[in-house]
Amino acid sequence: MPEEQTQAALKNPLYSDIVRGTGDLTPMGADVAQVVRSGCSALAHGDAFGTLSILDGRSWPKPAAWPPSVSPAPSAACSGAP
16 A cells, blocks of 8 residues: 555544535535534534624634633622622
8 A cells, every 4th residue: 555545544534524424424415514513513612703603693704813812800700709
């Protein structure tokens, strides 16, 4: 087996390749399966931009400075103070 084929066989698959491959076997198809997987991943991993895009129902280009480098101050409810 040539070296290129060996390296390709040993490479870890991308999630998008797995989702698209299995999506092709369903009535929804590869494109819809990938969009659903990406949306669920954004929600599960706390990606605010992806979550807001899903809730808004439109797709927007991601801003260059995302996520913001300033974290919000903790609320009084989280501090344990009465």
